[in-house]
Amino acid sequence: MDWKAHGVKIVHAGELDTDTPQTSGMTRAAAITHARTGANKLWAGTMLVQPDAKTGPHHHGELETVLYVMKGRVRMRWGDHLELSGEAQPGDFIYVPPYVPHQEINASPNEVCEAVVVRNGQDPIVVNLNVETPEPASAGLPGMPFHPER
Numbered sequence: 729m730d731w732k733a734h735g736v737k738i739v740h741a742g743e744l745d746t747d748t749p750q751t752s753g754m755t756r757a758a759a760i761t762h763a764r765t766g767a768n769k770l771w772a773g774t775m776l777v778q779p780d781a782k783t784g785p786h787h788h789g790e791l792e793t794v795l796y797v798m799k800g801r802v803r804m805r806w807g808d809h810l811e812l813s814g815e816a817q818p819g820d821f822i823y824v825p826p827y828v829p830h831q832e833i834n835a836s837p838n839e840v841c842e843a844v845v846v847r848n849g850q851d852p853i854v855v856n857l858n859v860e861t862p863e864p865a866s867a868g869l870p871g872m873p874f875h876p877e878r
Contacts, residue, residue: 737765744774749854753783754832762850771850775832777802777841782833782863785810789853793824793845800841803833803863810861833863 744757745764758764760772775795777783785805795802797816805813806828815835816822822843824830834841 734766739764748773749852751783751786751854751856753777753781756845758852768850769848771847771852773845775843775845777832777834779834779839779841780837782861783831785829785831785857785859785861787827787829787855787857788824788847789851789855790826791847791849791851791853792826793847795822795824795843795845796820797822798842798844800839801835802841802843803835804830805833805861805863806830808859810859810863829857829859831861831863 739759744759745761746755746757748756748758750756755776756773757776758771758773760767760770762768771791777800795816797818797820799818802816802822803813804816804822804824805811806824808829810829810831832841
């Protein structure tokens, strides 16, 4: 086996590719794709949500998605009308099953939210939805009903 050509691939932080489907309010960057590394069953990258911002509602079709929160606080909304919610902070994992309508919200008015994202497929499926969100226009104002800090 030619391990130099077919072995470990390292994608450095400055080499991530933002030429991947996007959703308003968030920046996705691909790290592990077939074209970049030869991966056949995984996609991995990052997502970044600016302070006091939220994404548009969307889902990822048949793909399962895992987020690992690196920085900030993520409020997730999900459901047909985004009626359910929960929060995660650095060190927490979030699992999003296939076809679940969801929205990522930066629950901080002054800190960027960053997460590592892994999906179980190569297709960059992003289905942006026309769903009203119950989240206030400003997601991170003081006095909002956040979960207590750990």
